[in-house]
Amino acid sequence: MKSAEIKNNVQDLIDNFSKEEFIFDLLRAYGISKTSVTRLKKGDYNLSKVDGEILYKKKIFFKVEATDRLLSSIDSISNNEQILKQKPRFAVLTDYKQLVARDLKLGKNLDIKLKELSNYFDFFLPLAGSEVYNATNNNEADRNASYKMAELYDLLVEENPNVYNSKESVHELNIFLSRLLFCFFAEDTDIFEQDSIFTNTLAQHTTENGKDTHTFLDELFDRLNSESGKDYPAFLAKFPYVNGGLFGQKIYSPKFNTKTRKILIDLGDLKWSEINPDIFGSMIQAVVDKDYRSDLGMHYTSVENIKKLIKPLFLDELYEAYENARTVKQLNALIQRISKIKFFDPACGSGNFLIITYKEIRLLEIKILQKITDLETNPSFKWTSIQLSQFYGIEIDDFAHEMAILSLWLAEHQMNKVFEEMLFDYGKTKPILPLKEAGQIQQGNATRKDWSKICPISKKDEVYIIGNPPYLGYSRQDESQKEDMKNVFSRINNYKKLDYIACWFYKATKYIENRFSKYAYVTTNSITQGEQVALLWPLILNKGQEIEFAHQSFKWTNNAKGNAGVAVVIIGIRNNDTTDKFLYNQNLKQSVKNISPYITNTSNVYVSPRTNPLSNLPSMIKGSSPGDNGNLLLDQDEKNEIISKYPEAEKFIKKYIGASEFIKGTSRYCIHITDENVKEAYKVKALEERFEKVEIFRLNSKKVATQKKAETPHFFDEDKHQKGEFILVPQTGSERRNYVPIGYFDESYVPSNATRVIYKVQPWLFGVISSRMHIVWVKAVAGRLKMDMQYSNTLCYNTFPFPDITTKQKENLNQYVFDILDERAKHPSKTMAQLYNPSTMPKGLLQAHQELDTAIEQCYRLQPFKNDTERLEYLFKLYEKMVKEDTLFSKQKKTRKKKVK
DNA sequence: GATCCGACAGCCC
């Protein structure tokens, strides 16, 4: 039950207030089943023998009290052993005007007017069992524990330098840490019945210098692996049998000293019950992975994002089935179905997705059982049918994989408590110890493993693949990852520019082919943009699969500090089907006909990069790459310094314009010389020194072509400078702008490699690139840096469909372009960033752009476009048509040439 | 083999 629903229920009971029903209405408002409340009312469940009092085991003590005795009475109740024996969570007293309550677990008090109860509804939320589930903490407990563990880990490694000698000993250390964590949790969360038994026994039975700590731990772990404690000394015999695989393997604990033993005991004193298994595993992972230490589990997926994925993939549908089930038979059948589903995360890390899924599935089962209990005349005890063995995972990191297994056990324990609390009277759970089956998490490289061996799938099996696999663009992949890519895409050409995550897409697509299975990932948005679209998506969509749902790009965030600068999408894939598809944007959910690989509500079009323009437009090229490690570039001061020393150097220096200089209006310069004046340039000492540095830098490059360019260090690596004016388009730009900001420059400027330029231009072309039609296209097909678009000549400009227009139309467009330039000139002090920021854009400039837009759109068709979706759909159709004609045309040309021969 | 381009669990102000 959602908290908003509970609040409404409470308001209802106040609005339709009845003295006789008040306490029963209150319990019902918090989701206590009707059956239980009826039995409580009849007296079966009322454990109080005093007339007028209600004492409901583990839930509530209630009594009507005189106004002047409310406060004193609540104190005496809090100390009444007869009452406390039944462990009621709350004591509630009222005179039906004022309400006084105490949370007997937390000791919190409530003293309010009864009428205002709905404002304080959250006080009683534990009645709904939501406390354990929605443990709200700001990760402070998780963080403290992680830091402390990191301290212990570092010192242990220092004391035991041989642990890194072999893979096996690192693995043993991982298991050791995992066992320690289990003991800390166990002693604080009722898994071990006796509170703090681990820390206390450790403190009492080891010496302060730490010399015997490891033997104590070895013996203890041995004891935890034995069914009977009779061969052990009393202080170990009192521990329970745990095993379940966790203590099965014989390992040797690392050696301790005074300091590490002390830290171990300090760790035991932390409040492990407040730690949240959902994300703790990811944080603790940072302990053994120093690269992640500074940002403590940066890459774990937030609960919110996990829900964004699992809800549309399977949870919404299962809840619908639950709502629709009317009979006990149907409800039992649903439980049967759920208990057979397999959940598989092929990049599970420390298990976030599996844990959240496990909890959600247990919660759904509880709801189904509640409904069954309400329907049955003689409800019987309920056990859970959900098994940890339904949860499968692959994880490359050994420690993370141990953490995933451990966290699933802890989640099971946590959910057993919720189960008993919410199905009170009927919910029964077996004791967690000894640990039984575990999640089926395997350590290994998911790109190399045969997934159907790890999570077997038959024709009948219902399997959901979930997760957040690693993202790595091709230029950041290391050798072994490139080998992985080669292996996965062995029969496919042109895969090398795909992101590493494409392996998980392709393998999942093959896994679910012709099966009753679906998959969804949180993924970098780069596979839905730019070059990668035409490379990846035909491999999926041509296999009879489609995008069932998707969340459009949003920035990656979680509770860890230092979030990655990356934007992600969530994509769900299924075998072709006719049921609805859903496109999500933030909180907007839209039912759509199709979801394209660009995650838009359009048909499936792949726009591939082209080397020449599809439309009748002049060619655009990339600016000039210095490849100089900064030595051919000068800022204002450096330029002034050189010229004041060597006035003759002025002719070797040109203005250098990149995206940043253009957008922010700053100045930079570059050393740009021609063949004729090379010798002269070397005479300038300051220049010669710089050329030498360029030479050294280029010689050190990995790239052969660059090494060769070391012979001519006075030239740019790639010089594209030409005579005449040019249009400049910045490569990168903020997603917030409504127009691509572009500019005119003359030959005194060298455009940088962060720009795209057109030499030999006419004004109307400026109009085409500045138009709304163009930015709609660019925003759809361009690659991205974070959320911001990356303008590319091959992908954005060469692919842009624009009709052939007459000279007269061109002259007409020219006028609108001059208007725009005039409007810009009215604000000489403003930078392009200010001019094109939607919130500060001058009205005149905006108007000039809007007039141009109308004129450009009339080149396509006379009927105006309603919105950008319509514009994009039109452009995609035109693109397809033009590409078809273009390929036909080029084939004809080829055959004609052959005939001539 | 030369040329050209787009990327970036980013990078820097």
Place this chain on the structure above:
DNA sequence: GGGCTGTCGGATC
């Protein structure tokens, strides 16, 4: 946290 650099490998000509 807004907003775009520069070197590199991959693909194409």
